[in-house]
Amino acid sequence: MSIVKRIRLLNSTVVLVSLLGIVAGCKPTPSEPVKIAILGPLSGNVKPFGEANRDGALLAIEEWNAKGGVLGLPVEVVVEDCVFDSMEAIAAVTTRVIEEDGVHFIIGGIAHDAIIMSRIANPRKVLHISASSPDYLATVDEESRNKPYSFRAVPLDSFMAEAMAAFAIEELGAHTAGVLYNEENDIETHYAEWFRDGFQERGGNISIFEAYDRSAYTHAHEYSWDTLDQVADANCDVLFLPGYSPVVNRIAEQTKEKSIRVTLLGSDAWDASPQLDLESLEGSYYWSRYSPTDPRDMVQDFIIAYKDKCGIEPDAYGALAYDAANILLQAITEAGTADPEQVKDAMVGLKFEGVTGGGTFDEFGDPIKEVAIVRVEGGRRIFHGFVMP
Structure with missing residues (x-):
């Protein structure tokens, strides 16, 4: 997997793209890698949450690439640090990965930063999924109108x-x-x-x-x-x-x-x-939002893989990012194309199963999803089961 960290390779392909006048937001051609940006705070006070968001998403993408990628194409990743306390920095980074890196999909936003990302992504028809932001405005605007290219993996509070x-x-x-x-x-x-x-x-x-x-x-x-x-x-x-x-x-x-x-x-x-x-x-x-004592094989396999990769137990941020990446790649597969417009339509009708629970999306891009219930028993936190309201 190729991870791009603000490295520009000015090769003949880039020159050709420039000469053809292809700009960010255009539909990817079938032969291009599927390019996904992972955005989150990788510095500052909330750095651990951003790192978990990055690592969970990367793990899922690495697993897909190990099996041949998506639609037979490799997944290329752009990882960027969004300064959590600066709306201007978040907007600038989001704009940059779209307009300079040419990404068509973004996994990012742990809280209010998802709102800013969605505001940048939607007018440019770039599909954005927040792994862990419960903020209502991440998927709708101030007048409760849907942002059609924005989704989230975590249910609303x-x-x-x-x-x-x-x-x-x-x-x-x-x-x-x-x-x-x-x-x-x-x-x-x-x-x-x-x-x-x-x-x-x-x-x-x-x-x-x-x-x-x-x-x-x-x-x-x-x-x-x-x-x-x-x-x-x-x-x-x-x-x-x-x-x-x-x-x-x-x-x-x-x-x-x-x-x-x-x-x-x-x-x-x-x-x-x-x-x-x-x-x-x-x-x-x-x-x-996630229980590591959930006995399902997919959960326990995820925990082992995450520990092998990162050296620590995954938290809810890592688990939700893992699910967000898998959901996105499943939608691309079901759409049969990496065209964000068709992928967002596939997302709306998607049925997914994740380490944090399974479900579907409503018309606003919010998950109608199982919620994990934990029981305190014998001095431990034990997964009790899932519930739907």
Whole structure:
């Protein structure tokens, strides 16, 4: 596989292309390599996420190339560092790989950077798939109009919160739920609202819906959760806690101290909480974007291959990027061409299976996809299964 890192080879082919007046955004000819850019932050504070995004996508592409590429053509990769905190730099790099490197496909964006990439790619008819950005505006504009050349491999946050609500009712048999969330954290607030709405839409009753402030975090070890008495009085079957370990641990401790029989539920914030008190949270559940304990062969094979290549265990960013690259190459195969216009049409009707779950895309390029549920059991985080809202 050829990885281009800002290296320009001024050979006769480039001269011929220039003379013919072929510019970026034109359809690739059948004999050309399929050129894909992998963009993400490879420096700065979020460098580990960008590196995982790069490594997961590269692993998938290397596997395709080892089997003959796609449509019998090799896949050529352009890897670029997008400075995460600079919108101008992200836009410049995205523009450059399209106009100078001539890429027709982009895998990139871990958060808000995907929005900028999509704004550059769509007018140029370059297909863009973000592996891990949950930002709504990565696939639609400010007026909720579809960006037809943009897709994502990770479900929307609202979709995953609704999946947890469905899991609570359909698998746990919950009828009554409580919700405690940090009102000063936007994502916790949204998770709380989306879970509440999904639970009620399925006939469940929300008996407690209460916000707390930052003091619950700053004084977590001594904070007294009097609200838990209300949870007990309301006979809540489940208590949804979308926050992080300091608060979640304290609530788990106090539910046990008060002998409150309620199943605790969490969000993917629990995945980002290495200090989670797994002993106190025994029997709890949370959703995850990827579970390394998923026993499927494709997941365990991916973990082995990633460790062999990178020397570390893959995280959700690496797994989602691996899936994003495989989805893109599957769509090119099913389209029977590397023409981005036809590939984007193939993406819309695609049925895919990935290490982070299987599914399809809706009309906005967002995945309708299985959401992994993790159970805390025996001091470990164990893959429980998949759920669809």
